[in-house]
Amino acid sequence: EAPQKGREREFYQADFDLLGSAYVLADMEILAVAIAIFLSLGASKNDFILYLNSRSFMEQKLEGFGIGKKDMKTILNLIDKQDKIDEPTFMKLLQEVGIGSSVINDLQSFLTKPLSPAADPYFTRLFSYLKNYGIDSYCQINPNIVRGLDYYTGLVFEVKEKGGTMRALLGGGRYDNLVSSFDSKLSIPGVGFATSDVVLMEFLKEKGLIPKVKPNTSQVLITVLGEDMVPSCVEIAKLLRSNGISCELYPSSNRKLDKQLKYADRQNIPFAIILGPEETQKGIVKVKDMKTREQKEVKKEEVVKILKS
Amino acid sequence: EAPQKGREREFYQADFDLLGSAYVLADMEILAVAIAIFLSLGASKNDFILYLNSRSFMEQKLEGFGIGKKDMKTILNLIDKQDKIDEPTFMKLLQEVGIGSSVINDLQSFLTKPLSPAADPYFTRLFSYLKNYGIDSYCQINPNIVRGLDYYTGLVFEVKEKGGTMRALLGGGRYDNLVSSFDSKLSIPGVGFATSDVVLMEFLKEKGLIPKVKPNTSQVLITVLGEDMVPSCVEIAKLLRSNGISCELYPSSNRKLDKQLKYADRQNIPFAIILGPEETQKGIVKVKDMKTREQKEVKKEEVVKILKS
Numbered sequence: 001e002a003p004q005k006g007r008e009r010e011f012y013q014a015d016f017d018l019l020g021s022a023y024v025l026a027d028m029e030i031l032a033v034a035i036a037i038f039l040s041l042g043a044s045k046n047d048f049i050l051y052l053n054s055r056s057f058m059e060q061k062l063e064g065f066g067i068g069k070k071d072m073k074t075i076l077n078l079i080d081k082q083d084k085i086d087e088p089t090f091m092k093l094l095q096e097v098g099i100g101s102s103v104i105n106d107l108q109s110f111l112t113k114p115l116s117p118a119a120d121p122y123f124t125r126l127f128s129y130l131k132n133y134g135i136d137s138y139c140q141i142n143p144n145i146v147r148g149l150d151y152y153t154g155l156v157f158e159v160k161e162k163g164g165t166m167r168a169l170l171g172g173g174r175y176d177n178l179v180s181s182f183d184s185k186l187s188i189p190g191v192g193f194a195t196s197d198v199v200l201m202e203f204l205k206e207k208g209l210i211p212k213v214k215p216n217t218s219q220v221l222i223t224v225l226g227e228d229m230v231p232s233c234v235e236i237a238k239l240l241r242s243n244g245i246s247c248e249l250y251p252s253s254n255r256k257l258d259k260q261l262k263y264a265d266r267q268n269i270p271f272a273i274i275l276g277p278e279e280t281q282k283g284i285v286k287v288k289d290m291k292t293r294e295q296k297e298v299k300k301e302e303v304v305k306i307l308k309s
Numbered sequence: 310e311a312p313q314k315g316r317e318r319e320f321y322q323a324d325f326d327l328l329g330s331a332y333v334l335a336d337m338e339i340l341a342v343a344i345a346i347f348l349s350l351g352a353s354k355n356d357f358i359l360y361l362n363s364r365s366f367m368e369q370k371l372e373g374f375g376i377g378k379k380d381m382k383t384i385l386n387l388i389d390k391q392d393k394i395d396e397p398t399f400m401k402l403l404q405e406v407g408i409g410s411s412v413i414n415d416l417q418s419f420l421t422k423p424l425s426p427a428a429d430p431y432f433t434r435l436f437s438y439l440k441n442y443g444i445d446s447y448c449q450i451n452p453n454i455v456r457g458l459d460y461y462t463g464l465v466f467e468v469k470e471k472g473g474t475m476r477a478l479l480g481g482g483r484y485d486n487l488v489s490s491f492d493s494k495l496s497i498p499g500v501g502f503a504t505s506d507v508v509l510m511e512f513l514k515e516k517g518l519i520p521k522v523k524p525n526t527s528q529v530l531i532t533v534l535g536e537d538m539v540p541s542c543v544e545i546a547k548l549l550r551s552n553g554i555s556c557e558l559y560p561s562s563n564r565k566l567d568k569q570l571k572y573a574d575r576q577n578i579p580f581a582i583i584l585g586p587e588e589t590q591k592g593i594v595k596v597k598d599m600k601t602r603e604q605k606e607v608k609k610e611e612v613v614k615i616l617k618s
Contacts, residue, residue, distance in 0.1 A: 021560030025539065029558060132543035230334065234441035249338065251330030 011199075017192030022176055024122065027155045028129035030191045034159055034170060035138050041200070042209045048169060051142035052157035055173065057120045058146060065106045071097050076146045079111065083144075083166075115141040122154070147171055151178045155191060161203055169203055170195035220247035220271045220307060221264040227253045232275055236285065236303065243304045247273075264290050271307060320508075326501030331485055333431065336464045337438040339500045343468055343479060344447050350509070351518045357478060360451035361466035364482065366429045367455060374415045380406050385455045388420065392453075392475075424450040431463070456480055460487045464500060470512055478512055479504035529556035529580045529616060530573040536562045541584055545594065545612065552613045556582075573599050580616060 016033050018026045031050060038048050059072055067075055074097050082090055094104050117127035123141055130136040147156040156173035160166050172193025179188040204210045220240060224233050233249055240247045248269075250260045257274065264272045274286040274295070287306055288295035298306050325342050327335045340359060347357050367388075368381060376384055383406050391399055403413050426436035432450055439445040456465040465482035469475050481502025488497040513519045529549060533542050542558055549556045557578075559569045566583065573581045583595040583604070596615055597604035607615050 018560070023561045025533065025543075025558055025562070026560045028543070029560075129539060129543055132540040133547050224334065230438065231441040234334075234337070234438055238442050249334055251327070251335045251338075252332045253334070 012197040013194050014196070015192060015194045016172075017190055019179075019188055019190045019192075021191075022174075022189035024125050025129060026191050027126055027174065028133060030172070030193065031130065031139065031157065032133055032135055034157070034172075034193055035135050037170075037195070038159065041204060042211075043203075043207060045138060047162055047203075047207050047209075048138075048159050049162055050139045050157060050159050051145045052126075052139055052155060053115075053142055053145040054120065054122055054154050055146065055152045055156055056154050057122060058143070061110065061143075062107070065103050065110070067099060067103060067107075071099060073150065075099075075107075077148065079144060080146045080148045082111075111143050113143075115143055117141065126155075147173055149173075151175045151181070153177055157193070159195075161206070164206055167199065167202070169199055216246065217267055218246045218248040218269050220245060220273055221260070221267070221269045222247055222249050222273045223257060223260040223275065224250045224253045225257060225260075225274070225276045229253070229275060229277070229280070232280055236273060236275065236300070239304065240307070243308070245304065245307055261288070261290070273303070321506040322503050323505070324501060324503045325481075326499055328488075328497055328499045328501075330500075331483075331498035333434050334438060335500050336435055336483060337442060339481070339502065340439065340448065340466065341442055341444055343466070343481075343502055344444050346479075346504070347468065350513060351520075352512075352516060354447060356471055356516050356518075357447075357468050357512075358471050359448045359466060359468050360454045361435075361448055361464060362424075362451055362454040363429065363431055363463050364455065364461045364465055365463050366431060367452070370419065370452075371416070374412050374419070376408060376412060376416075380408060382459065384408075384416075386457065388453060389455045389457045391420075420452050422452075424452055426450065435464075456482055458482075460484045460490070462486060466502070468504075470515070473515055476508065476511070478508055525555065526576050527555045527557040527578050529554060529582055530569065530576075530578045531556055531558050531582045532566060532569040532584065533559045533562045534566060534569075534583070534585045538562070538584060538586070538589070541589055545582060545584065545609070548613065549616070552617070554613065554616055570597070570599070582612070 016030065018030050031052070035050060055076075058076065062072060062075060075094070078090065078093050078097070085093070091104065091108075094107070095101075115123070117123040119141065127136055127139070130139055145156055145158055146152075147158070152173040153176045154174035156171075158171040159169045161169055170193050172191070174189070174191040176189040178190060179186050201210075222233050222236055222240075224230060230253055237247055237249050250263065261272055263269075270290055272288040272290060274288060279285055279297075282297075284297045284299055285303055286295045287298050287303065296306075325339065327339050340361070344359060364385075367385065371381060371384060384403070387399065387402050387406070394402070400413065400417075403416070404410075424432070426432040428450065436445055436448070439448055454465055454467055455461075456467070461482040462485045463483035465480075467480040468478045470478055479502050481500070483498070483500040485498040487499060488495050510519075531542050531545055531549075533539060539562055546556055546558050559572065570581055572578075579599055581597040581599055583597060588594055588606075591606075593606045593608055594612055595604045596607050596612065605615075
C-alpha cells in the first residue's frame with residue numbers, strides 16, 4: 001500500500017479486546033472504551049461518530065433479499081469497498097456477481113436508509129445498554145459498515161472522523177469463532193478493536209487537539225556566588241532533587257547575583273536560593289520568591305519543607 | 310552494521326544535553342543525570358561504572374609524548390578502537406602511523422595505568438563536584454575512553470555494564486565547537502550524551518531489573534443478577550469509572566451470584582457490588598469486601614465515597 005496521510009509504512013497498532021463473553025454487555029463495554037478514547041483525547045460529538053452494524057443481522061437481511069450463501073462473502077466485500085468506488089462501478093460489480101436487478105434494488109434501498117435500533121432485537125438491546133451508559137448519542141447504526149475481515153460474526157463498528165476526510169479512526173467487531181479456528185479445542189468468544197498511533201495523530205492535528213507541551217522549567221534556581229560556594233550549592237541541589245524538587249545550578253560561578261536572578265526571571269523559575277559566604281556562616285540560605293521578590297532566611301535543613309509548602 | 314545483541318536495525322535514541330555553559334559544573338550535572346538514570350532503573354554500583362576522560366587532557370598528554378598534531382586524530386581513533394582489536398594488532402597499527410617505539414612504549418604504559426583526579430586540574434575540580442553531589446564513587450577516570458566522534462573538546466565518558474559483556478550503555482562528552490561548526494555566528498558550548506532503548510533493555514534483562522508487570526485488575530466487580538438489573542448495573546459502572554474507580558461488569562446476566570463472586574475471587578478483585586431487585590427497591594447497593602467477606606448496605610449516591618475511603 002502506498003504511504004499517504006494516516007497510512008505510513010510504519011505505525012504502532014493498539015488493540016483492545018474483551019475475551020470470554022458472548023454477551024451483549026461485552027459489546028457495550030468495548031464500544032464504551034472506543035468512545036472513552038476519543039473523549040479523553042478532548043474530542044467531542046462534532047469530531048467523531050461511531051458507526052456500528054451486525055454481521056449476523058446483515059447476513060440474515062441479505063438472505064431475506066434472496067442472496068445465497070455462496071454470494072454472501074462477495075457482496076459483503078463489495079459493501080465494504082463502496083467508499084473507494086463510485087456508484088455506477090458498485091452497481092456494475094453487483095451485477096457481475098450474478099444477482100438479479102430486483103435484488104440489487106432492494107439492497108441499494110436498504111443501504112441508503114438509516115437503521116433504527118428497532119430494526120433488530122440485538123440493536124434494541126445494545127442501544128438500551130448504550131443509553132444506560134450515556135453514550136448512545138455517539139453511536140449510529142449504519143448498514144454500510146461491514147468491515148473487511150471475514151472472521152467477524154456479530155457486531156462490527158468503526159469510529160469515523162466527522163467532517164473533512166471521514167477517515168476511519170478505529171475499527172473492530174465481534175469474532176466468536178476466531179480463537180477456535182486456530183485451536184478447535186478452545187471456544188472463546190471475543191470482541192475488540194484496533195487503532196493506530198498514526199491515524200490518531202492525524203485526527204488530533206486536524207481537530208487542533210494536540211496539547212501544547214510546556215517545557216518543564218525548574219522550580220528553583222540555585223545561584224552560585226563564587227567558586228568556593230560551589231560545594232554547598234551542589235549539596236543543596238542534591239538535597240532538593242532527592243526530595244523531588246526540580247532545580248538547576250546556575251551554570252557559572254563568576255556571574256553577579258543580579259545576572260543570575262535575571263536568568264531565573266527569563267526562564268520563569270519561581271524561586272531562587274541565594275547562598276553566599278555570609279549565609280554559609282549563619283548556616284542559612286535565602287529563599288527568594290521571584291514573583292513577589294520577597295526573600296526569607298531559612299535554615300538549610302528546612303529548605304525542602306519551605307519549598308514544598 | 311550487522312544486528313547483534315544490543316544493536317538492532319532499529320532503535321530509539323534518547324539525548325540529554327546541557328547547552329550554553331562551558332563551566333565544569335555543567336559537566337558534573339550531565340554526569341549526575343547519566344548516573345541518575347541507572348540508579349532510577351534499580352541498578353547499583355555492582356551493575357555499572359561511569360568511565361570518564363578529557364579530550365583536551367589526552368591531546369596535551371599525547372603532545373607530551375611527542376605525538377604531533379597530524380597524528381593526533383589517528384592515534385585517538387586507534388585508542389577508541391582498542392577493545393575491538395587485540396594487543397598485537399593495536400601495536401602494529403600504532404607502528405604503521407609512523408611514531409617511534411619509545412613513544413609507543415610511553416603511550417602503552419600511560420594507557421594501562423589508572424588515573425587519579427590529581428592527574429589534571431580539570432579532573433580535580435570535576436571530582437570535587439562529583440563528591441559534593443555524592444556520585445564520585447560511580448565514576449572512574451579511564452585514559453582509554455576517548456569516544457569515536459571528532460567533535461568532542463573536553464569531557465568524554467561512557468557508562469559501561471559491569472561484568473558480562475562490559476557493553477557501553479551510554480556515551481557522550483563536551484562539544485564546545487559543534488554548534489559554531491554549523492553556524493559560525495553561534496558560539497554555544499555544550500555537553501551531553503545519548504543512549505538507546507535497545508541497549509538499556511538488554512542491560513535490564515541481564516541484570517534482572519525488568520519490573521514485573523502486574524495486570525491491573527479492577528477494583529470492583531459489579532455483579533449482574535438478571536437482564537432487568539442491567540440498566541442499574543451499567544449506570545453504577547459509569548458512575549464509578551467517571552470517578553476514577555476501575556470496575557468491570559460481570560459479562561453475563563444469567564449466572565448465579567456465587568459464580569460471579571467466585572470470579573471476583575479468582576481475579577483478585579477486592580470489592581463486589583451486589584444489586585438485586587430487593588436492593589433496587591430500597592435504593593441501595595451491597596458492597597462486599599471480598600477479603601473479609603463483610604458486606605454493607607450503601608446508598609447509591611454514597612458508593613463512590615465508600616469505595617474511595
